[in-house]
Amino acid sequence: DVKVTQSSRYLVKRTGEKVFLECVQDMDHENMFWYRQDPGLGLRLIYFSYDVKMKEKGDIPEGYSVSREKKERFSLILESASTNQTSMYLCASSFPGLTTEAFFGQGTRLTVV
């Protein structure tokens, strides 16, 4: 069974902390994505990567960075967590191609206090 695994389901961090969200996929997908989900706003793309060491900004990259050192792993970094980054974070991966679907992890619910 295909799998995208996010390292934590729930996280509570303090304002100003550096936060790492990890995502691993076992499907040999080239593409990986980080989305943020907030009520009424749907899914908003933070960053994506279509190859190792490659990254592209999405719609809301401010306050975030990413790292992809290995094909199967894509990390989202909150450089200095703020309360407005409290949200659900979803990782996804896919093969290249217009008709290929993305596979999602279970999500990480991050609370910044």
Place this chain on the structure above:
Amino acid sequence: AQSVTQLGSHVSVSEGALVLLRCNYSSSVPPYLFWYVQYPNQGLQLLLKYTTGATLVKGINGFEAEFKKSETSFHLTKPSAHMSDAAEYFCAVSVNSGNTPLVFGKGTRLSVIA
């Protein structure tokens, strides 16, 4: 630029009633369209997708969607709602090239009343 609009942020139906969730797309080229479902505290799961060919697409859990180019729509239906269908549903469109992400609608929360 391609985009999708989901009409109605919340839809409520009785158990056994028809489910209709609306999605309209904006695209300058033939779109590829997807419906995803998200159960509480879960990630998104693919329900169905339209690529080419038959315009009526059948998915999992009894859902289907029809691609109507003349109406720029891809509405999701299920003849008879079940309590387990209560979830959030997202329509998405594939854009530009194979390496760019899906563009999602804002989602529609479906409630099923016993």
